[in-house]
Amino acid sequence: MVDSIIEVKNLTKTYKVAKKKLSQKATYIHAVKDVSFQVFSGETFGIVGESGSGKSTIAHLIMGINKMTDGKINFKGRNITHLSRSENKELYRQLQIVFQDPYSSLNPKRSIEWILTEPLIIHKIGTKEWRKKRVIEVLEEVGLGESYLKKMPHELSGGQRQRVVIASALILQPEVIIIDEGVSSLDVSIQASILNLLNDLKAKHNLTYIFISHDLNVVQYFCDRIAVVYLGEFIELFHTEEYNQVEHADYTEKLFNAIPSVAFSPLDCNY
Numbered sequence: 001m002v003d004s005i006i007e008v009k010n011l012t013k014t015y016k017v018a019k020k021k022l023s024q025k026a027t028y029i030h031a032v033k034d035v036s037f038q039v040f041s042g043e044t045f046g047i048v049g050e051s052g053s054g055k056s057t058i059a060h061l062i063m064g065i066n067k068m069t070d071g072k073i074n075f076k077g078r079n080i081t082h083l084s085r086s087e088n089k090e091l092y093r094q095l096q097i098v099f100q101d102p103y104s105s106l107n108p109k110r111s112i113e114w115i116l117t118e119p120l121i122i123h124k125i126g127t128k129e130w131r132k133k134r135v136i137e138v139l140e141e142v143g144l145g146e147s148y149l150k151k152m153p154h155e156l157s158g159g160q161r162q163r164v165v166i167a168s169a170l171i172l173q174p175e176v177i178i179i180d181e182g183v184s185s186l187d188v189s190i191q192a193s194i195l196n197l198l199n200d201l202k203a204k205h206n207l208t209y210i211f212i213s214h215d216l217n218v219v220q221y222f223c224d225r226i227a228v229v230y231l232g233e234f235i236e237l238f239h240t241e242e243y244n245q246v247e248h249a250d251y252t253e254k255l256f257n258a259i260p261s262v263a264f265s266p267l268d269c270n271y
Contacts, residue, residue, distance in 0.1 A: 003040070003041055004038035004039060004040050004041070004074075005039055005040065005041045005075070005076055005175065005176060005208050006038065006039040006062070006073070006074070006075055006176065006208075006210070007037075007038050007039075007073070007074040008035060008036055008037050008038070008058075008062070008071070008072075008073050008074075009036050009071055009072040009073075009074075010034050010035070010036055010070060010071045010072065011032055011034070011035040011036070011058065011061060011068060011070075011071035011072075011073070012030065012032055012033055012034055012035075012068065012069045012070040012071050013030070013031045013032040013054075013057055013061060013066065013068055013069050013232075014028045014029065014030050014031070014069045015028065015029050015031060016028055017029060030231075030232045031054050031057045031232050032054045032057050032058055032061065032068075032232045033054075033231075033232040033233045034071075034233065035058060035071075035229075035232075035233065035234050036234075037227060037234065037237065039176070039208060039210055040208075041175075041206075041208055042206060042207075042208055043208060043209075043224040043225065044202070044208075044209040044210075044211055044222060044223045044224050045208075045209065045210050045211065045223065045224065045225055045227070046211045046212075046213065046219040046222065046223030046224075046225065046226040046227065046240075047059075047210065047211070047212045047213075047226075047227050047229055048212075048213055048214065048215075048216060048219045048226055048227070048228055048229070048255065049214065049228060049229035049230060049255075050214060050230075050255075051214060053229045053230055053231065053232070054229055054231070054232035054233075055212045055214075055229050056180050056181070056212060057232075058212075058229070059097065059178045059180045059210065059212055061073070062095075062178065062210070063092075063095065063097050063178065064080075064083075064088060064092075068081070075091065075094070075095065075176075076094075076175075089122075089123070093123060093172045093173075093174065094172075094174050094175045094176065095174055095175070095176045095177075095178070096169040096170075096172065096174040096176070096177050096178070097169065097177070097178040097179075097180060098162075098165055098166055098169050098177060098178070098179045098180065098182040099165070099180055099181075099182070100180055100181035100182065100184055100185055101185055102158060102161035102162040102164070102165050102185070103153075103158070103161065103185075105161075105165045105168075106153040106161060106164060106165065106168075107153070108152070108153050108154060110152075110153075111149065111150050111151065111152060112139070112148050112149060112150070112151050112152075112153070112156075112164055113132070113135055113149040113150065115153075115164065115168060116135040116138065116139070116164070116167055116168055116171050117131050117132070117135055119168065119171050119172055120134065120135075120171060120172070123172060125172070134171065135149070135171070136149070138167045138170050138171050139164075139167055141167070141170065141201065141204075142163040142164070142166050142167045142170070142197060142201075143163055143197060144160065144163055144164070144167070148160075148164075158185065158186055158190065159186060159190040159193065159194065162182070162183070162186060162190075162194055163194070163197070165182075166182075166194075166197070166198070166201070170201065170205075173205070174207075175207070175208060176207070176208045176209070176210065177207055177208075177209055177210075178209075178210045178212070179198070179209055179210070179211045179212065180212045181212060181213055181214070182194070182198075182211075183195060183213075183218065184213065184214070184215060191218065195218065195221065195222055198222075199222075211223055216255055216256055219240075220240060220243070223240055224239065224240060225237065225238065225239050225240065226238060226239075226240055226243075228249070228251065228252045228255065230251050235249050235251060235252065236248060236249050236252050243256070
């Protein structure tokens with residue numbers, strides 16, 4: 001049996017709603033409500049839902065970007081819910097995230113070499129010479145190369161920028177990468193090439209992905225299991241290959257029935 005690498009138990013995030021009147025009682029909304037799931041080593045676990053459903057909040061809670069209201073998160077059997085700054089730093093060598101917008105994910109005033117070298121410096125990994133070799137190696141892995149070292153983000157296309165963002169996630173050799181709407185800002189042909197790249201990297205480095213998206217075509221192609229989230233709650237979780245073999249919640253059926261009849265086929269695209 002494959003061990004779980006991430007285990008989320010009763011994850012909850014609430015926000016206090018601002019009062020309109022002093023006499024009004026405090027009210028709260030649940031961005032995430034009592035969510036529990038496991039992610040197994042080597043799989044791609046999909047979380048899908050409409051905008052505002054809470055799926056990105058789940059990613060941010062796992063990464064510690066936002067603080068949970070309640071619940072527990074285990075990484076490789078270790079409770080990571082409350083860690084010191086030094087423990088967080090070590091954890092996030094193993095757990096990385098790729099955000100939606102490659103344009104805002106990169107420092108516009110720094111070269112690609114600087115952007116990719118900085119995490120190695122922060123974590124005190126390698127010599128100056130080794131770091132440069134590592135940066136070139138990762139650039140080549142994402143389909144770019146040494147010629148991109150001195151380029152600035154504004155000189156790159158959207159697809160090239162997202163490849164740099166992926167390289168930035170890879171540079172510390174993590175075990176898990178969370179991809180939060182990581183291809184949604186790209187056109188379909190570029191999406192396909194990035195998904196193919198991610199699949200190749202997963203196989204090469206035995207990565208585990210948590211893939212968050214609102215695009216059912218992409219999730220069906222890319223993920224081993226799919227969790228459907230609605231108003232901050234998981235309403236369903238199933239293996240992708242079993243979708244047509246089991247009954248689904250009305251909300252899930254609505255989402256999947258909205259998929260265009262032409263299947264998304266990244267395998268037909270080169271990168």
